[in-house]
Amino acid sequence: MPVSAPPAALDDSPGARRREQRGWYFYDWANSAFYTVVISVFLGPYLIPVAKTAACAKDFPTVASGTCLDTFDALVLRHPGLGYVDVLGADIRPAAYFGLITTIAVFLQILVLPVVGALADHTGRKKELLGGFAYVGALAAMCLFFVEGDRYLLGGVLFILANLAYGASVVVYDSFLPQISTPEERDGVSSRGWAIGYLGGGLLLALNLVLYLQHESLGLTQGMAVRICMASAALWWATFTIIPLLRLRNRPVPAHESTALRSVGGSFRQLGRTLAELRRYPLTLLFLIAYLVYNDGVQTVIGNSAAFASEALKLSQDVQITAILMVQFVAFFGALLLGRLARSFGTKRTVLASLVLWTAIVAMAMFVAEGQALQFYLMAFAIAIVLGGTQALSRSLFSLVIPRGREAEYFSLLQISDKGSAFIGSLTITLALQFTNSYRIAILSMVVFFVIGFVLLAVTNLPRAIRAAGNEVPGRI
Template identity: 90%
Template sequence: MPVPAPPAALDDSPSARRREQRGWYFYDWANSAFYTTIISVFLGPYLIPVAKTASCAQDFPGMASDRCVADFDKLVAANPGLGYVDVLGADIRPVAYFGLITTVAVLLQIVFLPIVGALADHTGRKKELLGGFAYVGALAAMALFFVEGDRYLLGGVLFIVANLAYGSSVVVYDSFLPQISSPQERDDVSSRGWAIGYLGGGLLLALNLVLYLQHESLGLTESMAVRICMMSAGLWWATFTIIPLLRLRNRPVPAHETTALRSVGGSFRQLGRTLADLRRFPLTLLFLVAYLVYNDGVQTVIGNSAAFASEALKLEQEVQIIAILMVQFVAFFGALALGRLARNFGTKRTVLASLVVWTAIVVAALFVAEGQALQFFLMAFVIAIVLGGTQALSRSLFSQVIPKGREAEYFSLLQISDKGSAFIGSLTVTIALQLTNSYRIAIVSMVIFFVIGFVLLALTNLPKAIRAAGNEVPDRI
């Protein structure tokens, strides 16, 4: 069999890198619509009443559906033992259903994403994998349009598929970061990507806000307006993914198995080597654990913010959307501002300071009065300042402490807890809701994640970790 010729070297000049960076930014612009419109705003508050409708049809069949959903908490309090929906034979409270499907989605990510990362590094076909996962997720998001009435199970399955594809695509997307930027550029490139993502997600959310608030004048029911908004997020995701697919370039990898089955087998072997290699990089492992812990808290707070506002604070959905919209645009400036602080004071110090702010935010959730929109807006504003910077700078730090050529594998471990609500945090919220039916207690329980994450990150010697991974230590870390 003839030996294939080695691939031609890619142009890695600053201008070529900048072209890829500009394309790379647009995938954050594309996929942030799914996170903001579907996860952060519409799906939780929409899916809980859908589940309540199913419970009403089962437990209170003689009552009108709309009235039953409106009085659901009172009916359940007066009829202990009722007010559940069936999920694979388990009785689940409707208010806990969104947390349950989020937990399932993240459990699947824990199993699946490291395999995705190994496959991306093993085959080198990152562009193709990025596009494939992006379009599976976008199609599942668009299909949420068909979730209505009592179809809570359909909504759960579509969300799990979309969230898993979303996480898989971001593993591949993040793995491009160390390939398209130098160590000195890393913080700025990561922060810009996150900031542009907030602009993209915020712009679509603004358009959806107009549609939602004007649905009656447009002849739409509230349910139809929400379903159109969720479908638009999938369409936005699919459309703007075209730009990074045109700009990003695959990097050459060593010769590997030629068939898909052998490539998957090789990817499993490579994943095993990655997990074994973590023992050789104990400080990388310590940083990863720190990130997984505090990012569990971040993602759980954000993923449950809309449901917290509707269930604990009894705020109208218009208030929630305006707050999330404000977060998107303020977070654009917050991500850039924290990137500048990192250049002046060091990336690690900046992230540690942001965790102190996160701790204060979740404690403040105890004291936000029911129906007080202004207090909710103030809490959302503070979240916006630290949200993007915490994640963007963490991504940049992680890219510094992983070995070259294994980016997607290591980023798959990071992505298990990145951008979507993480397993331990979402499970904690689900258990708290199941036991107490209180979103305040559920949100405040996130304090422990920020405290433990702070301590673990403070103990991580980052310059030593960067050198151990064979990378150049930036001037300020």
């Protein structure tokens, strides 16, 4: 039996919006700790040795565990048929295990996130869904503390669950943006949220790196220090999620099915209609494609920066870690800076200018001298200036070219298209390395993504796209 939407209209005064915006910012602060601390820094380097421990116990039982880990690659070289771990009946090299579970997590997001978006829009219970996914993800991440010894499968399952919940929560979180801000406020709100996220993730990472680097003086093993760091990120995520849950408000939606099962069925039907109706918004589709192209370049450069530093520049891990920290804090100011520039020069022009800077940055990679940490820091500093702003302003622009009442669905399409296209940049890097064996040329190949993305965005008539979606065109776009 259908139920009626809440009858009373919500207070949409500037004061009420600001209260929600301040709460909304804190979810970026909360979830960035998981992405920065767990995904970007600690989990991969920790989980691969766990998988190697399992392979040692299975294939080299006569070799002492510590000795086996230290000489694992040499043992595998002498015994190429050994040194695998079992994953659902498949033999997987430990070095490939983290990449495998990341691929599985991305694939599941492609399947699940559209349903999450449709369910959020269909039921209107965005706050409940945000909290539910956030706490499922935080609980799974907290349980990573128990991954030790040879428990590589437990680590893989927990990471997949945490990453899936993280992506689902971000879809719901992003869909609040057009509801809590006017078109004129959108750039500033999006930029501040992104900036605060970098600040939160950077602050916790700095604290964790102190613990990690001083673990011996604290009487901790390296593994225990890593596990504490990952658990702290989960606790941070769970604790600060309370703030947006207290501040954000659900919006009234049309009548919908009363049971959970019927709501999911209605969500699938609504998603099908959204995909079919996307043809009615060709300029929205063009913007989405432009974003996917240049954002693929952004994500690929960031994802390969550590390998570029170690392989092409021969820089130490200490340099890489300090560069990551610097990027987190400088990106906070960079996102705010680009948000202010957007108010003065227009959002589209600012994003286009940032793509020119991205092109110049990857071209610089050809000239950074081996062993020159200062030059690498300067390159990382330039990346940090444009990193957060490019993504924040793109999120703001996308929120303007999607129809009202379908925000979560369209942001789910943005998220899954982002995940689904990510392999193109990785494939380009792989092919460049295969044919040239040069990380400099591989990074330089990303110029293609920035140039094509620039052209597609430049030819997108954003005012017409905004009007076609039924939204108000800001005074400066």
